[in-house]
Amino acid sequence: xxxxxxxxxxxxxxxxxxxxxxxxxxxxxxxxxxxxxxxxxxxxxxxxxxxxxxxxxxxxxxxxxxxxxxxxxxxxxxxxxxxxxxxxxxxxxxxxxxxxx
Numbered sequence: 503x504x505x506x507x508x509x510x511x512x513x514x515x516x517x518x519x520x521x522x523x524x525x526x527x528x529x530x531x532x533x534x535x536x537x538x539x540x541x542x543x544x545x546x547x548x549x550x551x552x553x554x555x556x557x558x559x560x561x562x563x564x565x566x567x568x569x570x571x572x573x574x575x576x577x578x579x580x581x582x583x584x585x586x587x588x589x590x591x592x593x594x595x596x597x598x599x600x601x602x603x
Contacts, residue, residue, distance in 0.1 A: 522547070522548045522581075522582055522583045523545055523546060523547045523548065523581075523582050524545070524546045524569070524579070524580070524581055525544075525545045525578075525579075525580045525582065526542060526543060526544050526545070526569070526577070526578070526579050526580075527543050527577055527578045527580075528541055528542070528543060528576070528577035528578070529541075529542035529543070529565070529568060529575055529576070529577040529578075529579065530542070530575060530576040530577055531561070531564050531565075531568050531573060531574075531575050531576075532574075532576075533564070533573065538561050538564045539561045539564055539565060539568070539575075542565065542577070554566075563597060566595050567595070570595055572595075
């Protein structure tokens, strides 16, 4: 059996690392009068893969939800896109479903 080569479309990647990035500066989240996150600053460049780990209640979901604009925050969140990327990044967030014990 012979298989023909298929043309797969690929997302164009910028030529230079760092031409697109997520930049978070001095992020803070306060919910119901309690400071959940404070002074969070980081930068993620294209092609970087990171993992965010921590105990329950540490603020991992609050960080993602603030980046997605689902909860109010202070500080700045900037998406800098170049090299053929869409004008708005596509970010997925799937919260953990409740366990049924």
